[in-house]
Amino acid sequence: MMESTGMIRCEEALARLWEFLDGELPPPDEAMVKKHLDICNRCYPQYDFQRAYFEYTSRMREREHAPPALRQRLFEMILEQEANNGKAS
Amino acid sequence: MSRDAMWDMVRMAWTMLSGRTDRDVRPGRPREPRPQPEPEERAIAAEGFAEEALPWLDAVYRFSLRLTRGDQDAAEDLVQDTFLRAHRFWHTYQRGTNAKSWLFTICRNTYLHQKELVRNQRERPEADLGARVEALSAASVFDTGSADPEQAFFGALIDDRVVEAIDALPEEFHEVLVLSDLGDLKYGEIAQVLDIPVGTVKSRLFRARKLLQDRLREFAVDSGYVQETT
Numbered sequence: 001m002m003e004s005t006g007m008i009r010c011e012e013a014l015a016r017l018w019e020f021l022d023g024e025l026p027p028p029d030e031a032m033v034k035k036h037l038d039i040c041n042r043c044y045p046q047y048d049f050q051r052a053y054f055e056y057t058s059r060m061r062e063r064e065h066a067p068p069a070l071r072q073r074l075f076e077m078i079l080e081q082e083a084n085n086g087k088a089s
Numbered sequence: 090m091s092r093d094a095m096w097d098m099v100r101m102a103w104t105m106l107s108g109r110t111d112r113d114v115r116p117g118r119p120r121e122p123r124p125q126p127e128p129e130e131r132a133i134a135a136e137g138f139a140e141e142a143l144p145w146l147d148a149v150y151r152f153s154l155r156l157t158r159g160d161q162d163a164a165e166d167l168v169q170d171t172f173l174r175a176h177r178f179w180h181t182y183q184r185g186t187n188a189k190s191w192l193f194t195i196c197r198n199t200y201l202h203q204k205e206l207v208r209n210q211r212e213r214p215e216a217d218l219g220a221r222v223e224a225l226s227a228a229s230v231f232d233t234g235s236a237d238p239e240q241a242f243f244g245a246l247i248d249d250r251v252v253e254a255i256d257a258l259p260e261e262f263h264e265v266l267v268l269s270d271l272g273d274l275k276y277g278e279i280a281q282v283l284d285i286p287v288g289t290v291k292s293r294l295f296r297a298r299k300l301l302q303d304r305l306r307e308f309a310v311d312s313g314y315v316q317e318t319t
Contacts, residue, residue: 018298019291022117022275023118024275025116030116047114053270054119055119057271058119058121060271061271061273064151064154066149066150071127075133075143077169078172079132081176081177082133082135
């Protein structure tokens with residue numbers, strides 16, 4: 001599908017989709033995948049689904065924080081470790 | 090309903106939930122902003138530790154939670170051990186390089202070391218019985234502390250199913266997916282943490298996400314987002 005006029009095939013676009021979304025493709029390859037997704041109705045839903053997955057995991061990261069008590073305890077333990085060493089590391 | 094049609098419905102449900110409607114193709118994905126140090130933590134004498142290492146506390150905590158498969162007490166212990174060790178060996182870290190990857194490496198090595206110790210202890214069942222009984226009785230009760238319990242409930246419900254699917258992945262796929270999608274590390278950084286080639290990171294990540302998608306699809310069917318017919 002769509003192999004004329006310099007357009008990559010669906011199979012290739014889908015095979016590189018994760019790398020495209022991970023931002024790990026070299027610029028020329030990235031441009032080719034983007035060009036394909038801009039017009040391919042078959043591949044775009046897969047792209048949109050995977051992008052939604054990353055937006056979800058990003059929100060998961062934003063929601064989950066270390067407990068404040070852990071942060072405080074760790075801070076005190078580090079100061080104690082420095083005091084016991086009697087010098088700055 | 091065909092498998093492709095069912096997939097389309099899962100995508101549509103996910104797209105609706107994420108609020109995305111129009112076509113908008115962009116490379117890359119949402120990345121975690123570089124966290125800032127807490128002002129009072131600058132009291133730490135080790136030069137640069139408060140600025141470069143401690144801001145990654147949340148990221149290391151999330152990584153620890155997944156390594157320990159959601160055991161909060163074990164995750165907190167792991168975070169403590171990781172940062173105390175990182176502080177002790179801070180002089181070996183080359184400032185301005187990549188503190189996050191360095192910390193994740195220490196965290197994973199510490200976890201693997203502890204796991205090995207536990208395995209050895211299991212081979213000597215009479216050892217440390219008292220300590221294990223004490224650990225069981227100290228297990229904490231879950232408390233969200235949320236001001237909005239309904240939102241916390243639905244948020245936790247969905248997250249729990251996704252986390253469950255992630256934690257059910259085989260170990261070699263689990264760690265690479267957690268480092269990438271939850272830890273927000275790039276391929277090269279994951280390769281560094283796991284001490285494997287970048288090509289192996291890519292192939293494992295590809296398979297891990299495929300397995301995860303299959304499990305999420307089962308969840309979508311089980312939850313009634315889509316109907317599976319023969």
